[in-house]
Amino acid sequence: MTLHFKSILIFWGLLFCTIARAATITVYPNQTINAAVQQAKPGDVIRVMPGTYREKGIIINKPIILIGVDHPVLEGEHKYEILTIISNNVIVQGFTIQHSGYSSMDELAAIRLKNVSHVSIRNNHLLNNFFGIYCQHADSCVISGNQIESDGTSELESGNGIHGWKCDHLIIANNSITGHRDGIYFEFVTNTLIFHNNSFKNIRYGLHFMFSHSDTYVKNIFSNNGAGVAVMYSHKVIMHQNEFRENWGSSAYGLLMKEITDSHAEGNLFYRNTSAVYMEGSNRIHIIHNRFLHNGNAIKLQASCEDNIIEQNNFSGNSFDVSTNGSLVLNRFSKNYWDKYEGYDLNKNGIGDVPFRPLSIYTLIVERNATAMMLFRSPIVNLLERAEKILPGITPESLKDDEPLMKPLPL
Amino acid sequence: MIIATNVNKRFGKLQALDNVSLNCNKGQTIALIGPNGSGKTTFIKCLLGMVIPDSGFITVNNKNISHDWHYRKQIGYMPQMSRFPENMTIEQVIDMVKDIRSDANESMDEELPEAFGLKALYGKRMRTLSGGTRQKVSACLAFLFNPDILILDEPTAGLDPVSSEILKEKIISEKSKGKLTLITSHVLSDLDDLVTEVVYMQDGKLRFHSPLTKLQKETGEEKLNKVIARIMQNQ
Amino acid sequence: MKKIIKYILLDILRNKIIIAYTLLLMVISMSLFLLEDNASKAMLGLLNITIIIVPLVSIIFCTIYMYNASEFIELLIAQPIRRTKLLTGVYLGLVASLFIATLIGIGIPVFIYSPDTSGFTLLFTAIALSTVFASLALLSAVMTRDKAKGIGLALLLWFYFSFIYDGLVLMILFQFADYPMEKTMLALSMLNPIDLGRILLLLQLDISAMMGFTGALFRDFFGSSQGIIFAAGNIILWMILPALLAINKFKNKDL
Known part of the structure; x- marks a missing residue:
């Protein structure tokens, strides 16, 4: 597995070598990013200047580097999926992406990675989106340094901060995720490293795994989540x-x-x-x-x-x-x-x-009758526990x- | 000064006071006598509000004493058995009572402590004292505040003859100041020269109440114990 | 009344038992904090001291003191003092002495080793329970003329509140296991000052476990300011009611 991570790094190295020859396109608030993407050739850099961009969905269909200068705002107006990446070898960094659409039918996200590999999403601020970063069939992608916040109140009305479905070899690092349904949700995601993230105050789980094998998570902090961390199947x-x-x-x-x-x-x-x-x-x-x-x-x-x-x-x-x-x-x-x-x-x-x-015998009692917790540490309960410790009868x-x-x- | 009207008190089966009515006035010294268990102490305790009568009422200076406490400012009480906080010294006890009755900061009557020579013992703790010395402390406390009414329950019991005389003289001198004194005693000879009236109680009932001079005339006896003995024989 | 409190307090402080009690509390608390490797375990030890030893010593000490103070009471009853004031003074003197003992015996170690919310809750509970049991002691001493009977009654009250009551509650809980019992339990806990103190401490020491089991109701009740006021009001009632009853009885008592 580590070998594979190394190969990803080598790939990025090569990519940056080609940047020297690539053109740079600058987008100002009165222009659109979509137009710049149309205009760009693979390997070009698009610099987006500060401002608010309402584009009813941006689709990135070629390998480019999209850089936000001083966190320009990509506004979803509570209606649209904001950024959809359908090309390999894309970098998105330095944006504020907010107010994606909400739908009970589609899982609209701030950023969607769709059947791609070697994509990097880094150092963005995601505010009040339905889903944050949605990876489907993504391979060898890096999601790092993003701040993902939402103010969701119920499980139904909010999506996951980072959502992975059928992915392989992801690196999720240094993100901070709060206020979503699940901070990080994985289903059929394999060989993935989750490192140094901070997932707190999410409505359900800080991290939720299903059918996701051979994953590693290291040095993360999961705090104050509705139900903690769940690793299943x-x-x-x-x-x-x-x-x-x-x-x-x-x-x-x-x-x-x-x-x-x-x-x-x-x-x-x-x-x-x-x-x-x-x-x-x-x-x-x-x-x-x-x-x-x-x-x-x-x-x-x-x-x-x-x-x-x-x-x-x-x-x-x-x-x-x-x-x-x-x-x-x-x-x-x-x-x-x-x-x-x-x-x-x-x-x-x-x-x-x-x-x-x-x-302790009292756990068995409490297990059967939760209200008995009120008598916890009462002298009579202590006597009971002591007796059981000396002569185990029920435990x-x-x-x-x-x-x-x-x-x-x-x- | 003290008027008791139809006072009844029952402790379980025992009728301790049975319709007792009594009238005491200024300047009188009344001997309250009777056999053991005749209700003398209970009656005194009723006067002090320590025992609450079942029925009847008592007035002191024309004021009903039930659930009142101000009237006790006019009373000095010397109990039959003096009990004191054992850890305190004589001086502390006297100072404490003075402190608590502080509004009586007019003239304190410190004659008795002087006469008994108590001041030499002021540093002693109550638990180390003999019964006689405790009685002396008790007597001192009763007279300390110059009360108008003195209630002395067996004042001379346990006192040596010298102290007994001192106390008697004190009572006589107080009488001359126009105070009312109620004394119970078994030693009737101690009461000669003191009393002006005799109250006799038996089985919780007040048998008679009359001036000593009248009794002496009727019985032709001089000494109080003879007077009483004669009356008992006649009954 | 202030003077009576003063004299009672002086008398109690002169008598070595309260000093021994202060030292005992101090030694136990200090050794718990010094010997246990974590403060929370020491706090659990102190919890047991607070809900068993403190009520026991308070009620027994106060009952015995009431009988021993009968001389004092007899001496003063013939003085021009209101009876209710006399007994209130005695009660407050007792409470003040226990307050000082607890403040020194438990307070100082808590201030040194665990000066946080749970530490102060513990101190508050210990002081409150001392007061409640002084109040109960007053009642048992006024109700019985005989010293042995009075002490017996005091012991019985202590045993009832610290053991029997919880045993009964546990039994009720299992008898009615099929019904929602949270509210009933909340009400039942109000009827026993020891339980009330213990639950206040549980919410500090075992908050994680408490959140799991009886969840919402408890957090809502003891977490809200109304809940805290209600619980505090309840414990104050426990401090006052038995004493008031005792004072009322004493007003008509023959001495």
């Missing part, structure tokens, strides 16, 4: 060093994994989410070196999950560390640090001598960490 997903923060709500998750297999979550931070990680029907996922801080529920592990390994994570300040819905446990917890651990370490090897059972015997760490890992 995918395999070989790599999630490294992301931050999942303050995703609150009755069905909000820091990271929801549904039918995910052979994936890897490492070095992530989960801070103050209602449920930090929710796993359902997910197998062979390695969860390592993550920090779970002050979440309502650190890990919700449904009984349909198996062969997952949860090791060397720090769990502190969570209301509940682990909860589950069945008695069968086919996953392994090992060498985690649990702040609720009360055991001892006589041989001083840093590993507690008695196992830790992270499942599954096998859900335990045999080698709990005495001190938190330096993560």
Whole structure:
């Protein structure tokens, strides 16, 4: 995969070499960009001067470079799709693109990439569009440094910030996305890198994956989204060093994994989410070196999950560390640090001598009757928990960490 | 000054006061006597508002005392069993009561502390004091504010003869100032020379109330205990 | 009345128990903050102190003090003071002493180690519960003439509010599991000052979990200013009502 990214870079290098010979066309506010595109030859640069352009849809059908000077405004007047790219090898940068049309039939976007490859969309401001950047059948494209904002209020009336459908080898980097339905939505998108984006306060998910295999997302921040991040029906997903923060709500998750297999979550931070990680029907996922801080529920592990390994994570300040819905446990917890651990370490090897059972009986009660949460931490509930810890009767015997760490890992 | 009319008080089955009516006036010194449990202390507590009568009413200076408290400015009270905050010193207790009754900042009557020699003991904590010394403190507090009415419940119990005499003289001198004094005591000999009137209570009822001179005439006895004994025999 | 408060306060401060209590709170809070590696775990320890130890000590201390102060009360009752003022003074003196003890014992460690909203909510809850249980102590002391009975009643009240009540609520909750119970639970929590304090603290310490489970209703209620005012008003009622009842009873009590 990295080889492929290198080839993309080489391509861009070559493209810039040809610019020297290309012509530059300058567009002023009393002119139209469409006319300039008509006039341009492949490889030309079109410079758009500051101003507002209302063009009822701009179509780019040849490999050109479209540069906005001081962020000229492309206005969609709440009616049109603003920029449609149907040619390979296009660069669009430095525009303010706003007010795309809204339609319940068509998924109108500020920028649409349609059956293209090697397109770069960078450093644009997208304001109050239905969809932000819509990629369909796009290959080897880069979307970077864009600020995508909307003020959507309901799931129906707003589209996704960056939408990918049947794409391959995308790079989505350094974007900031807020106020859309899903910050980033992928369906059938493969071999893609999502790096250093900030997706916050979106109505549904900060990031939403469906049937998207072998994708990597690194160092992103997902915060205050309606339902956090959902990764579904995918395999070989790599999630490294992301931050999942303050995703609150009755069905909000820091990271929801549904039918995910052979994936890897490492070095992530989960801070103050209602449920930090929710796993359902997910197998062979390695969860390592993550920090779970002050979440309502650190890990919700449904009984349909198996062969997952949860090791060397720090769990502190969570209301509940682990909860589950069945008695069968086919996953392994090992060498985690649990702040609720009360055991001892006589041989001083840093590993507690008695196992830790992270499942509290009260999670089971709350699972069955949510209102019981109101009695949480009442002395009578504490008594109940203590009794269960000494003599496990209801909680599954096998859900335990045999080698709990005495001190938190330096993560 | 004090008029009690048909005062009743019942503690469970016990009728502690049964239709007690009494009239006390200025300048009188009244001995309230009767056997144990005859209702003397209950009656006194009613006067002070510590026990609330079931029925009947009491007026002090023509004012009904129920749920009132101003009238207590005119009363100095020395209880049968003096109980004080144990952690406080004598001086602190006296200062506290002075402080709380602060509007009486006119002349304080500090004769008794002097006479009892209490000032030497001022730094002592109440819990270290003997019963007699506590009585002295109690007596001092009762006289401290120059009240018009003095209510003394067993004032001489626990006092040594010398202190007892001092207290008696104090009572006589107060009487000469025209004050009303109510005393209960078992030691009737202590009450000779003091009392002008005798009130006798039994089983919560007021048996009789008459001037001592009249009783002495009727019985032909001089000493109070003889007078009372004669009356009891006659009944 | 100010003078009575002053003398009660002086008397309580002279008696070593309140100082021992202050030190105990201080030692526990300090050691929780120093021994636990994260402040939130220490806060959970303090939550347990606040909802178990603070009410227990408050109600027992105040009940015993009321009996021990009977001499003081007897001495002053014959003085020209209104009875209601006397008992109100005693109550406020007790509250003031507990206030000082809590402010020092819990307040100082909180100021040093966790001077944030949750810390101050904890301090506020501890002070409020001290006051509420002083109020209940006043009632149990006025209602019973016998010291042993009074202390027994006080213990029973404490046990009821900290254990039995929640057990009953849990039972009700499961009996009526098929019905929407959020509003009922909200109402039930108002009937127990300890629950009210605990929920206020939960909203600070376990906000993430609270948001998930009882969601909207709770956030709407305790998140809105009306909700906070209502809860605060409720806890103030808990501080005042038992004391008022006690004072009213004391007005007609024979001594």
